Structure formats: C-alpha cells, structure tokens
Amino acid sequence: MNGESSKSAAQKAGAAADGPPGYDLPWVEKYRPRFLDEIVGNTETVERLKIIAKDGNMPHVIISGMPGIGKTTSILCLARELLGNTYKEAVLELNASDERGIDVVRNRIKGFAQKKVTLPPGRQKIVILDEADSMTSGAQQALRRTMEIYSSTTRFAFACNQSNKIIEPLQSRCAILRYARLTDQQLLKRLMEICAAEDVQYSDEGLAALIFSAEGDMRQAVNNLQSTVAGFGFVNGDNVFKVVDSPHPVAVQAMIKACYEGKIDQALETLRELWDKGYSAVDLISTMFRVTKTIDTLSEHSKLEFIKEIGFTHMRILEGVGTHLQLQGCIARLCRINMKKP
C-alpha cells in the first residue's frame, strides 16, 4: 500500500518536474544527459568529445563498452552540440530496431551521405549507427568506401557493446573510444542528484547496495532506484536487494573463502542463511561460479579446482536435484579440496 502511494507520488513529482505533461518517462530517459557536460564518467574521453563538439571536424568514431555507461548518450549529445538546430536534417540515426541490411546501407545511408545540407564550416552530417555490432558484416562492408568518399560531408558514429563485431576495416577508419564502467563515486553522484530531484528517501546503505548491484551500469542503477522507490518508497539495503533479488555476492564470496580456509561450519552457516532467504539452488550455484571466477584471493589453480566441483554441482542441480543437501555437499567437497593439501 505504502509502496504504491509513494510510487505514484514519485511519478507525479517526476511528471511535474520535467517530463511532458500527460505521461511519465522512466527515470532513465528523464535523466538522460542532454549535453556532454552532464555525462558522468570516462572523463578523459568525454573531455575530448567536448573539444570536438566545440571545434567541429568530428572524426568517425566507434564507442564501445558495457551497457549503461553512456555510449549512445554521448553520441547523441555530441551530435546535438555539433549541429544544434540542424540536428533534424543533418543526423541520420539508425539502431537495431531499424532495418539496416546491406540494401539500407546502399540506398538510405548512401543517399543521406550524398544529400546536401547547409551547415556551418567544420560541421558535417552525422550518421549514428547504434548497436552497430548487430549489423551484418555485409552491411558493414558496404559502409567502407562510403565513409571515405563522403567524409568531407558526412561522419559516422557507431555505438556497440563488442567492438570485435565490427569488421576490421571499419575499425581502422574510426577513432575507437572505449568506455569503462563507471566508478562507484560517479554512480553515487548521479544517484544522489536524481534522489534530490525526485525527492527520494534513502539511506546510505541503500545507495551502496544500488551501486554494488549495478556493477558500474548507470542505467541499471537508475532503474533499480526507480523500482525500489516504486516498490518500497524507501531506499535501504534490504529493499534494494529485494528488488534486485540475487544472492548477495559478498555473502557468497565469504562462503567461498571459508571453504578455501577449510572452515566448513562457517561456510555451511552462510549457505543456510542464503538458503533461508529463499534463493533457488540454481541462483546460488551460478553466483558461486561467478564469484569464484573473479575472487582475488585464490590462486588460479585452486579456482579451477573449485570451479570443477561447482560445475558438477551445477550439472546435478540442472538435472533436477536442486536441494539444500546438494549445495551442502558441494560446500563440503570444496572444503575438502584444501584439507587434502597439507
């Protein structure tokens, strides 16, 4: 009840604050940066983009990186700042929802590149290809010479998650900007701004949980924040993890460490706690796998040994035996690995 009222309140506030009247935007859209100055993270790269925005003569760019770290936003901001009022005529934006087969490249994009638009000196038309890693290699091939021949009037901007899906000749033609995950501070700063704008009640611990669960993905952090606010009205650690709903990696990590040190009782206790929270065996075991893979304190050899046990347990769970006992057995075997050693 409480949650619902607060949610609607928040939404009202949002609508009143910024969005066009009549309907609400998700916070992610509502607080999407409009100018390069507002972009959080990847400072150095964004600084460079700002200079480009000021001086014009934008090179072809590929921006790659994890989801939710501002790739598309950067390109849109850059285009907006470069082209200002002529944005509508001088920008062709295509994303994976548009058809981008080789025919579109040959007809629509090439046609756009040939189009004459009056622009101030140093400004070029911009073709934005979002999610470029989903373009077929044939379509990418067709872009090659187009990018060169019309480079005096048209520049291309690609955004993608995996730059290896872009064919090498295109990579060779572009400035490759790799965006890193946002740091916790950067996330925190932006979340605080949003909280202030939306008048959200929060605890520090809640924000920490949001940041932790987002793993550097701003979009996810904002979405989780909105969900938490919508669901519970108050952002604290418990509420956040209820929304996020995955076994807490820190707890799992502690469990693995306990196994490594041979403290089976401690490990089993942690497992019990997690199990009692209602997580499924599959969730638990896959979190264990992920945590083991990245844990710092284990040597690679022991990681591989742990993963072997975890993998087998994973198989058994997937075969249908996802019981508490199964996980306990796994923990016991993990502990034994290191007990044998001395």
Place this chain on the structure above:
Amino acid sequence: MPQDIRSFFAPKGGAAPAPKKPAPPPAKPAKRGRKVVESDEEEEEVKPAPVKKPAPKPTPKAKKEEPIEDASAYFAAAGKNKITRTGPVRAAPPVKKNITMKKLNLEDDAKYLDDDDEDYGDDIFKSEYGKAVEDEPARKKKKKDDDMDLDDYKDGDEDDDDEDEDMDDFVDDNDEDVKPKGRGRPAKASVVKVTPKKPAAAAAPKGRKRKSITPEDDDEEEEDEQPKPKRKATAAAKRKTPVKRKEVEEIEESESIKDILSSVPTVRPPTPPPRDETKKFNYHAYKAKAAAPPPTGTKDIPVGAENCLAGLTFVFTGNQQSITRDDAIELVKRYGGKVTGNPSRKTSYVVVGSEAGPKKLETIRELKLKSIDEDGLFALISKLPAHGGDSTAAQAAAKKAKEEEKKIQEIAREMKPNTTVAPGKEAKDPKSQLWTVKYSPSSMKEICGNKKQVESLQKWLQNWPKNLKKNFKLPGVDGSGLYRAVMIHGPPGVGKTTAAHMVAKMEGYDVLESNASDTRSKKLLDTSLKGVLDNTSLMGYFNTGDKKVDPSKQKIVLIMDEVDGMSGGDRGGVGQMAAICRKTQIPVICICNDRRLQKMKPFDHVTYDLAFRRPSAAEIRTRMMTICYREGLKLSPQAIDSLTEGSHSDIRQIINMLSTFGVSGKEMSFDESRNMATAWQKHVVLKPWDIAQQLLQGHMFAPNSKKTLNDKIELYFNDHEFSYLMIQDNYLKPHPQRASNYSGAEKRLKELELADKAAESISDGDLVDAMIHGPQQHWSMMPVHAVFSTVAPSSFMSGSYGGGHMQFSAWFGQNSKQQKLNRYVKEIQSHMRLRCSADRHEVRQFYVPIFWQMLCRRLEREGKEAVDDMIELMDDYFLTKEDYDAIIELGVGPLNEKSLNVPTAAKSAFTRAYNAASHPMPFMKASNVIVPKGKAAKKDQPDLEEAIEEDEDEMEMVDEAEDAVEEDDDVDLSKDKYVKQAKAKGKGKAPAKGKAKGKKAADEDEDDEDDEPVGKGKGKGKAPAKGKGRPKK
C-alpha cells in the same frame, strides 16, 4: 692515456707512415676527448686515425657546425667542432681522450653513414654539401640542443653529422692517405675494421664519396667503393654490434684483433656496466641448469634515465622470472631500445630466461652474442645514463634520430605547398577534413611501404595498352603482361585503395570506381559494366572539336574496391567479375583484404596478384613524424612505434589516433601512446587456431601472466564451437610448463600426470557439453564448459610448443567416418533383415566378423574358386557388392582392412562374376524405382558436382556439410544401385565405385581399372559412379 695513444700510433704509424697527407688544409679540430671508449672496433678504427692525424685541430668538442658545408667553410665553422669532414686532417695527436672520441666517432660515423645511406641515400649528403648553408639554421637549432651533454654531443653528431662525418672523413682520409703511400696497409686496416665490426669501414667509404677529398687513385677509390656495399649491408648490423663498452666484448675483440686490443687496454669504457661477466656467467649457469625453475619472483623494476637503451637491440627468449615477456619488451621500448624476434648479428643483448628456445641459444653461441638475464637488463636500465650515455650505439641512435628529425622537417616543409594547394582547388577548408584525407599520399614518394608493389602496379598499368595489342600473350619481365586485371590484396589501412587511385592518376587514367556500397550482383555487373568496358572517357570525347584530344583523357581504369565485400544481394557478382577480368578491354584493378577466401577463388589465374604487406615501423615512422610536425604534435619515435605496433601497422588508424589525440594534447609520452594503442586495439574475433595457440603455447598460464581467468574463458567464447575441439586435438603437444621443474623419468611421470588431468577435464567437459547440446539445452552451463573443456586442460598442459603447427581438430573427420560406418552397418542389417533378427549391434559384433572371414579372407586365400560360394552366401543374406565393400571397411583388429591382400585377379573375377548375374533384392525404395535410370544418373550428377566442389574447397571446416553431402550421396547411390540392379547386372559396378570413400578410394580405383577391361556395361555404370565416388573423398 698517452700510452694508449702511443700504442695506437705506434702500430699504425709503423703500418702507415704516410698518414699525414692532409690534403685538406683545414685544421682538424682536436677531438673532444670526452669519452674513452675501449671498444675494439673503435680501436681499430682509431689506429688509422692516429696515423693520419696530421693536422691537429683545436679540440673543440662542440659539434655545432655541420660538416656539410664546403670543406673550408665547414672547417672554419668546425674550428670549434673537432670534426672536419672533408679535411682528411685528423686531430693528430690529441689527448687520448680525443682518440677515444675519434674511435667512438668512427664507429658512430660508420653507423651513421650506413644509416644515412639507407635512409636518405645520397640526397642527404648532396643536400648537405650543396645546401649546407640552407640547412644550417635547422642544424644550428639542433646544435644548440646538442651542446649540453654527451648526449647532446651525440645528438650533435647525429644532427650535423659533424663528428660522425668527421670521423668518416678521418677514416676515409686515413685510408686515402694511407693508400697512396702504402695501399696494402690501409686496405688491411679497413678490412680489419670491416671484419671485426665493420662500422668504421663502412664509414670510410662514404666519407670518401661525399668529400671526394684528396682523391688519390681511382683505383683506391674503387677499392673503397667495393667494400662499401658490404659495409652498407652490414651497416645496420653494425649499429648494434658496436656497443662495445663491455669488458666481454673487449675480450672477444681482442681475440679477433689482437694488435688493436693490446694497444687498447688502457682505454677503459667510461661507464662499463659490470653485468657483462655476470651475464655471461648467468647464461652458462642457465645452460647448466637445463631448466631453471620458473618462480614468480617479484623484483622492483628499475626506473632508468630517459632513452637510456638507445641504440641497443634486445632479443628475448624463454620466460623471465619476474616479468612477463610483454612487459619486458615494453620496458625496453620505453627506454628507447629495440626488440627483435630473433638474435642476429645486430643484437646487442639476448635476455635469456628459462625454457629458452634451443635455436636461439644456438644462434647466440654462434654469433657470440652477449646474453644477460633479467637482472642484467634491469642493471642496464638503472645504470645507463640518459640517451645511452656515450656508447657508440647510443650515439648512433641519437644521430639517426636527429637526422630523421631533420628529414622530417624537410619533408614537412615540402608537404606544405601540396596541402595548401589542394584545399584551394577544392575550396575545402582543410580544417574540416579528416587527417586521413588531408595527409593521403599524393605522390609515389609519400607512400609508406609496399613501394615495390606500387611500382609493379604502375608498370602493369603503363604496359597495359601495349599488352592489349599483343592480346596479353607475352608475360613480360615480371609476368604481369598476361593479365588484364590486377588484384591488390592486403590488410586494411596499408594503402591499397590509395595506391590504386594514385597510380591511375599518375598514368593519366580516369577512374571508374565501384565498391561495396554499390550493388554488384551478376546481373547488374553485366548490364552496367558491359557498356563501360569498351568505352572511352567522356572527358576526351567532348574535347574533340577545337582542342586536340589529350590521349591521356581517353583512358579509363576500373577500380573494383572491396571485392570480398560482395555478399548477400551480390549474387554471382564474384564470378561475373572474374569473367569480366578475363575479357576486359580496359584495365581493371580489384582490391580485397583476404585473397585466400573461398569466394575469391574465381580470380585465380585471372588476375595479377599484388600482395600489400603491413609496412614496417621504420617505414611508417618518418611519415607519421612528418604529420606530427605539421600538426604541431610532439611525439617521440618510441611513441610512434608503439602506436604502430598497437595498430599492427595500420597507417590509417595511426593517423586517426594522432588526429584524435591532437584534439586535446600536444605531446604524447611513451606510456600515453602505449595506452592509446591498447585502447584502440582492433578487436577481432580470433580464429580457432589462434585460440588454441594462445592457450596452449603462449605464456598465458605462466605464473607471472596477467591474464585473468575471465580473459581465458573469454577466449573460449571467441569460437565456442571450435576452441575446445582444437584444444582436445593439440593438448598433448606442448611440453607442459608445470613439469619443467623435473627432469628425466620424473619429468615424464609428471607430464603423464598432467596429461591425465587434462584428459579427465576434457571428458568432464564432454559431460557438460552433453547437457548443453542435449535435449535440455542448458546453455547456462557454457561457462562451465569453457572451463572444463578448454581452460583447465590448457592450464595443465600449456608450455613451450615443439615448433609444430596447431592441428585442426581431427574430430570432424573422425565423426564423419563414424557416421559413415554406422550407416554401413545399418544398411547391412536392413538387407539381412529377411534372414536374421539381429539388431545393428549384433550384426556389427557377430555377423560382420564372420562375413569378413567367409567373404574377404576366403577370397584372399582361395582366389577365384571361392567366388561362386561367396556370391551364393551374399545372395542368401541379400548382401550387395556395396555391402561387401562395407564389410571390408568394417573389419577391425586382425580383420583390419590393411591386413587383407586380395590378389587383383581374384578381385576382378569376383566383380565380374557378381556383375554377370542378377541378385535378389530384399526390397526397393519406391521413390527410387520411379525415376528412370538414365535420367536419375544424369540429374544427380550436376548436383553432386556442385556439392563436391564446395566440399573440396571449404576444407575441413566443412566437414559437417560434408556429412550431409555424403548422406545425400548415399541416397543417390542407393537409387542408382537399385535402379540399375533392377535393370541388369552390368551396373553392379556403380555401387562399387560409389563406395570408394576416403581411404578406400585408392583400392577401389584399382578395382575399377581391373574391371574396365571386363565389359562395356561399365561405360554407363562408371560415369555416374565416379561422380558419386568423389564426394566421399
């Protein structure tokens, strides 16, 4: 010191008494006596020098003035400089320091000279001589810089060539001088020099050339010249070798040149790093150890002075203790050193680690290279002064750098007009151009690398009209005369398109370009290009009236860019393109990235292939430096090199990087460039071979590897269908790192253990795979599969790889063979169904061995007599001739196919007899019967042929597809067979041949041959049969 000098003089003086022939009036500046180098080479060189030093110069150590100017002017200027180029006069008996300096200089000079020649050719010299005055300003700047330290000193040498040149001059002069008096001696001296280290000698010849001073006898000059080429060739090598400060070297040298050495000892290297001995020692120790334990020590990596390894060349082999090879290489490069892959004469040091490659070790021993370990490397870095101190190598490097800079500035100056003109024409603001456009080469000179290819392209285009007249019958000098079209292929960003356009422009052709952004299907190519192919250019056509038609305007060339980019929608485009290339009336230049692609096959023998390679760092460096200079960026050569390396010599990308960087910065340090190169690294999906190689062979699992488990798992996902199969096929080949601490039997045991673990892990992986690809499709298990099947086995087995190639997974072949055999069994069982109730497995286990004995073995033993019985038995069980062949193939163990040796007479008798009679059929497929025999065969054939071609072409990868094809074939075969059998006997053959699969093919061919004489029925039967037989191979 004086003693040294004396010693020098003494030997030399005796040898060449006439040294002081100082034709050149200029007083030689006394050499700066700064460095006392004890390098042997130097000594050698020095010897002649002392003799010569007739005209003592003031000892102006400043190298300010360049030697280039007129000798007199130069000298005047050089009064300060110790060096006088042309002036043969050497500072006669300066202090030993001077001498040593000279020695150094000589070496340097030699190196420099070599460098100069290589880099600039004679132009530089000419320009220097001729335009000395012009150049002076630039030089002076440099000189200013040079004034500072030894480094500066070196720089000065480099810049001005003063010292070096002087040295050269000296040498030359010496030689010359000496020669007149007593050639034998000087010649010897030079020879000696050459042989030991060559630098001085190299220097000498050049010096002469330039200065042409005191030309003694032409003969002498000739002599000199002759040696020159050699010297040049070795010049590069010399640069590096010259690092002689080390005691070890001295010793070696002494061996080689005893006289010199004896005189030398007094001269001690100023900064002799003590490592030489230790290094050597280490090396031996290392050898003794055989396999040093690969502990992960952690050592502090020293911070050295800037550019302190300048001029040194390193080779790394084996695993270092505390630093990964990549890091070590980076370290060396950061400090201006050079890293090469294989030791050669040029190598200054070999950094030896555990598990060093035996070949490299051999080379080391052969060439007597200095080997050090990582401690030695660290010591070098921490002890060497900035810019390599006064070592000759460093000086050489410094000089070269300066020269390069100068050249760059010159080029940059030259470039300006171009760029300014071009924008004017196009009315384009250069500021709004991409750098890649702005600095695209506009003349042959500006193309980086691939000069030869561009030249042959030009030649081809030049000769095209001539060849057209001859109808492309004469191959011409380079064989290009036979082709109407050229195929340029190479990686992206090396200038293929640029070269094609430029050559066309230079030869006066109008360019007609078609690239991947145009639709190029067969039809469109046909209609649109056909008209073009015998057209003339409009430019010339419309000119007819008043002006004379410029013949160059009538020519057009078709440039087909990105031929490999023809893809969906360009159906038949490649084939059509190849057809056009065969008969075109205008030159056609095709461009693609990967010539070896399957789809590029139609161009085989149709086009003249020109492979563009990635240019070397040196080829790119100058150009990039020029661009930087023009744009006001400051980058060190090392930074450029690291960009080059990071982009794999993709020029376009480097320019893009520079332009991106230029937006915000003006100066790029080595580290920045390194980071940038990493960030810009083109990520390309790895091929299965690369994956397996990285995992098994690389240093990925070395204790000091920085690759995380995630990185390794990521490798698996580069190709999750192949990578684990590749690992499975190759995991036994490396010598596991983990076993390297053991030796002898213990080692073998350990290796076995590791292999056991790896094998276990692989089979675990197969269990996981069954879950993924099984009915439940648990794709969430993929990461587990990655670890089990790929990462874990590699972690056990990775290690140095015995030089063999990664083998392609045999699984595909084996798998298809298994399926084939399965099919045989199924077929046999289905034929026997009327007689026995055994299922497939029983047939395989019990019936087939017995049949094998009763049919195949019997035929082998009893020959023709058995034939009737055999056929009767087969008919009883409704077995066909095909089944007979299948049974042979199904034999295992003692029944192995290979142990069977049926006399051909018996075989053919059997075949004949079998074909002569009709045989009972258990059943017939309705579908097969309907098709008329002849037609079926004919119809099938074309299909098969296509499939076959594809199969053959696509190599192993297609194995799966092959399976499918095989299955198809079987259907076809059975069709044929049944059809024919229903009809008559003559056709028995067809099936037989159809069976000829894989290995059997050979045997069966024999059969066929045997059969051929038999009868005519074959003609028909054979043709279809053969068609089918092929795919199975």
